[in-house]
Amino acid sequence: MFERRLYHHIDWALLIALFALCAIGVAMIFSATSDPTRGNSHLYVTQLYAIGLGTIAMVVTLSLNYRWFTDKSHLFYIALLAVLLYVLFLGTVQMGARRWIPLGGFNLQPSEFAKVGVALVLAKYFGETRGMPAWSDLAIAGGLTCLPLALIAKEPDLGTAVTLIPVFMAIAYLAGMQMRILGYMALSLVLIAPVAWKFALKDYQKSRISTFIDPSQDAKGAGYQQIQARITVGSGGLAGKGYMQGTQGQLRFLPVAHNDFIFSVLAEEQGFAGVLVALGLYLFVILRTLEAARLAKDRLGSYLVLGVLASFTFQVIYNITMSAGLAPVKGLTLPLMSYGGSSMIATLAAFGLVLNVRMRRFTN
Amino acid sequence: MAFHEERRRLGLRLSVLQYVTMVLFSALAMSFWYLQVVQHDRFREMAENNHQRTLPLRAPRGVLFDRDGKVLVENRHSYSISIVREQTKDINRTIRLLAQVLGLEEASVREIVERHRREPSYRPITIVQDSSLAQVAAVTARRLASELPDIVVQQVPTRQYPEMLAAHLFGYVGEVSDTQVGGAADLKSGDIIGQSGVEKIYNALLKGEDGAKHVVVNSTGREVRTLEEVQPTEGKRLQLTIDFDIQKAIEDAFDAIGDFNGAAVILDPSNGEVLGFSSRPAYDPNAFSSGIDRATWAALTTDDDRPLNDRAIQGRYSPASTFKMAVALAAMEEGIITPDFRVSCPGHATFYGHTFACWNKGGHGSIDLRHAIEQSCNVYFYTVANMVGIDKINKWATLLGLGVKSGIDLPNEVQGLVPSSEWKQRVKKEKWYAGETVSVGIGQGAVAVTPVSMAVYMATLANGGTRVTPHLLKAVDDGTGWKPLPTPPPQSIVTINPEHLQAIRDGLFLVVNGAGTGHNAQLAGYDVSGKTGTAQVISNAGKLAAAGNTTKDLRDNGWFPFFAPRDNPKIAGVIFLEHGVHGSNAAAIARHVLDTFFAKQEGRPLPPKPVIVPNLKP
Incomplete structure (x- = not known):
């Protein structure tokens, strides 16, 4: 199954960049969660375990031929829907949302795995249709995307749900979806937006968006996090305040610093220099993965790689923009760096597929 | 065919995505540059304000x-x-x-x-x-x-x-x-x-x-x-300069006599140091320390007894008979009378067509200055005042400390009034009538003085003409040790003929130790000298008319200015009792203060809290 020569085709550069980001993440989590008055938190240890589990998952996803995964994608997809349904009715409730399945000391967040599942099923679907995707293909693929999306949105976890859309868009785009259709989609989005504002969004979601437009209108409430994020990043300066010396993160002016705002902590403590390093690593990972998509021996492989990359890139860009206080605050974590086991495992597993596609580019 | 076409399109679209990603990351990098480098100072300040x-x-x-x-x-x-x-x-x-x-x-x-x-x-x-x-x-x-x-x-x-x-x-x-x-x-x-x-x-x-x-x-x-x-x-x-024991004696004696408003100022006549100072009713300054609450403040400001008012420096009262020493001194120093000058008192006298009564309807007979002070003969002082004239009375009262500010180091001291022809012209735009001088002779009419000025008046009589400045601050310690402060210069110094001074002192001695009204202040061996003053709050006619028709307290005010001992006085001061009926009630308070003062000087045990039963019969 795993041929020895494949080993030589593993993209070590990408692998190093991925684990470098993980390492930076652990260091930042350690800094953001340390509290001299209460002793150090052990969250970074949990994160290390997650990286370990993620690495195992990665080994699994790159060992088997990716075609095996896409061939079984309908099973993964059905299993995914089943788990999401289970979460919706029987998951544990935290902070007003039902997102987790308790697995003995560890809370699994199935929605994180939905991205991989959807990428697999869409890669398979588009990979088997020849030529430009027809309307009907787009409709079916859209439906396949919307089903888990709706379940996740219902938890509610709108942030994670939204990350499924880039997966669909990217694969459809790569599969040759006409630009015209993309235009229609954009147009319908503009038309739907006011309706969604009126009926679909909850008050807290509305307030997040309206305070983004003018954070000062609610400087102590919903706009607080955004203002604090800007202060955190801006006060970091060129060289940063030094590791564990950030006042904004250390003194908890920034909420959930180890999670949603981990990049702000990096920007505060390591400054613009640190930001450039992290941005460079992320960009390297993305470009390297795009190259893997280009090198893939078949369309299916390209689609799969791009599908996995789409949600990753979307999350990275959105989270970093948000951590600078330049986007509305959403519960979107920064893949590889933010604290969170499910996200780490799912992301590393997904990159296992990327490596998988790349190293099997010569096999038949 | 289609395979290559597809392959080409795929490559093209991947390139588009690649460039889009690069553009987005450049935008991110620039945003962070803007926030972290361009706007750094602003955000650094905000972060500092934050924490x-x-x-x-x-x-x-x-x-x-x-x-x-x-x-x-x-x-x-x-x-x-x-x-x-x-x-x-x-x-x-x-x-x-x-x-x-x-x-x-x-x-x-x-x-x-x-x-x-x-x-x-x-x-x-x-x-x-x-x-x-x-x-x-x-x-x-x-x-x-x-x-x-x-x-x-x-x-x-x-x-x-x-x-x-x-x-x-x-x-x-x-x-x-x-x-x-x-x-x-x-x-x-x-x-x-x-x-x-x-x-x-x-x-x-x-x-x-x-x-x-x-x-x-x-x-x-x-x-x-x-x-x-x-x-x-x-x-x-x-x-x-305050002596806690004297202060305590004042407060104790006021407490003992009952529910009277009033004031007390006790001085060292040699330099003006204030040994004791009180105004009644008082308030609790502690209530202000912790931010006075509205109700307490309202109660203090609306109280009819006006407890916040410092009567000792802000209350102006008619001095009544206590003014007579100023008239006597003016007459002697201006060479108009000698201490042996006698007046015959039939119980009343007529000046400028008006009849002025003596408090003793039976009259005092022929009386000299010493005994006129002792017995507070009104006719004597009507006569003398009429001879001296208002402006000379004003001159001497001022030199003794009446009608002017004492200069005490307390805020908002009020000035009393001793009228003069100039004053009347200036304020009332009228000329002074000689007949008005007659009432001034017994401290009535427009005369009004503050208790603190009354204390200075007695100190000046006690020290022989130096109008000392009453003051409260003795020494300052800024952490490097006590630095005594120089005595503030006196307000004025006048040379008084010792014979004249002695005549007045004798009269005041007799008030307390002879046939006068100051017996309550008598302290064997200490030659307490003083003068009672009982000032009408309302005229006798008015009092009758108002009887039972008003809740306002119409009882007379009582004064007792004093010094002791008569020769070479060590202490001077005044006790004032608002509606105290008699100056003799004030004298009872003075006695306890003097008793405490001398006991302390001589190292005797201080007297216990006094029991004072005021005489309330008009």
């Missing part, structure tokens, strides 16, 4: 000592509870919760916050100056639950006064008012400054230098560590 607080450390005010080094006014630690609005997420919620936790009315808390609305939001607004332990505990508990991160509990020094002792002399402290802040550069809103009495006049010495504590706080407002602490400098310690 650094400057908490004022209030300087303890200087301690006040009496002349023997006994502590009179000191500071105690109390806890203040304040709101720092900078930390507030919802001020209405904070006010509501705080009021509930502290057991205050929401409206009053809101009003305090409203009053300080314009101040910078990092400056704490003090809601409770002197909170109870229960209040502190309640707030602290809430704060730890980070429910009220904007509440600060601080330990502050608070002024502590002896209970009901020389309240008007010490005065009180309070938060600086807006107009006061506007008038002085070194005052800022929230400062505690002296608002009356010694606290006010020596505020600059007493207030000290506030310190500051720069701390790092976390997002819930809790102090994480201290960056810098500038310790406050305690205010200078002041030694007052």
Whole structure:
């Protein structure tokens, strides 16, 4: 199954960049969660375990031929829907949302795995249709995307749900979806937006968006996090305040610093220099993965790689923009760096597929 | 065919995605550049404001000592509870919760916050100056639950006064008012400054230098560590001229005589040092230390007895018979009479067609100056005053200290009045009628004096013509040891013929030790000399008409100015009893004060609290 020569085709550069980001993440989590008055938190240890589990998952996803995964994608997809349904009715409730399945000391967040599942099923679907995707293909693929999306949105976890859309868009785009259709989609989005504002969004979601437009209108409430994020990043300066010396993160002016705002902590403590390093690593990972998509021996492989990359890139860009206080605050974590086991495992597993596609580019 | 076409399109679209990604990352990098490098200074300052607080450390005010080094006014630690609005997420919620936790009315808390609305939001607004332990505990508990991160509990020094002792002399402290802040550069809103009495006049010495504590706080407002602490400098310690035992004697005697308003000023006649000073009714200055509440303030300001009024320096009263010494001295010094000048008193006399009565309807017969003072013969002084004329009386009364400010180091002293022809022309635009001088001869008419000026008057008679400046500050200690202050220069010095002076002193001696009305002040062996004065509050006719028709107290005011011993006096002063009916009641208070003074001088045990039964028969 795993041929020895494949080993030589593993993209070590990408692998190093991925684990470098993980390492930076652990260091930042350690800094953001340390509290001299209460002793150090052990969250970074949990994160290390997650990286370990993620690495195992990665080994699994790159060992088997990716075609095996896409061939079984309908099973993964059905299993995914089943788990999401289970979460919706029987998951544990935290902070007003039902997102987790308790697995003995560890809370699994199935929605994180939905991205991989959807990428697999869409890669398979588009990979088997020849030529430009027809309307009907787009409709079916859209439906396949919307089903888990709706379940996740219902938890509610709108942030994670939204990350499924880039997966669909990217694969459809790569599969040759006409630009015209993309235009229609954009147009319908503009038309739907006011309706969604009126009926679909909850008050807290509305307030997040309206305070983004003018954070000062609610400087102590919903706009607080955004203002604090800007202060955190801006006060970091060129060289940063030094590791564990950030006042904004250390003194908890920034909420959930180890999670949603981990990049702000990096920007505060390591400054613009640190930001450039992290941005460079992320960009390297993305470009390297795009190259893997280009090198893939078949369309299916390209689609799969791009599908996995789409949600990753979307999350990275959105989270970093948000951590600078330049986007509305959403519960979107920064893949590889933010604290969170499910996200780490799912992301590393997904990159296992990327490596998988790349190293099997010569096999038949 | 299609395969290659597809392959090409795929490559093309991947390239598009690649460039889009690169553009987005460049945009991100530029955004961070803008925030972190271009706008860095602005955000750094905001971050510092976020986590650094400057908490004022209030300087303890200087301690006040009496002349023997006994502590009179000191500071105690109390806890203040304040709101720092900078930390507030919802001020209405904070006010509501705080009021509930502290057991205050929401409206009053809101009003305090409203009053300080314009101040910078990092400056704490003090809601409770002197909170109870229960209040502190309640707030602290809430704060730890980070429910009220904007509440600060601080330990502050608070002024502590002896209970009901020389309240008007010490005065009180309070938060600086807006107009006061506007008038002085070194005052800022929230400062505690002296608002009356010694606290006010020596505020600059007493207030000290506030310190500051720069701390790092976390997002819930809790102090994480201290960056810098500038310790406050305690205010200078002041030694007052007040003798605690004399002061206590005054207060005790006033307490003993019952429910009378009045005033007392006791001086060292040689230099003007104030040994005792009281105004009744008093108030509790401690009520102001911790921020006086509205109800107490309202009660103090609307009380008919006006307890905040310092009668000793602000009350102007008719001196009545106590004025007679000034008339006598004027007559002798101007060479109009000698001490042996005699007047025949048939119980009344007629001047300019008007009949003036003596208090003794039977008359005093032929009487000389000494006995006219002893028996307070009105006819004698009508006659003499008429001979001297108003302007010479005014000249001598002024030289003795009446009708002018004493210059005491207390704020808002009021000037009395001894009329003159110039005064009448200036104020009433009328010429002085010689007939008016007759009533002035017995201290009636327009004459009005303050108790403190009456004390100076007696001190001047006691020391032989030096109008000493009454003063309260004896020495200052700024931490390097006590530095005595020079005695303030006298207001005026006049040379008085010793024979004339002796005649008056003899008369005053007889008031107390002879057939006069001052027996109550008699102290065997100490030659107490004094003069009673009983001033009508309303005319006899008016009194009859008003009888039973008014709740206003119409009883006469009683004076007893004194010095002792007669020759070479060591103490001079005055006791004034509002509606005290007789000067002799005031004399009873003076006796206890003098008794205490001499006992202390001689090292005898101080007399116990006196029992005084006032004579209330008109």
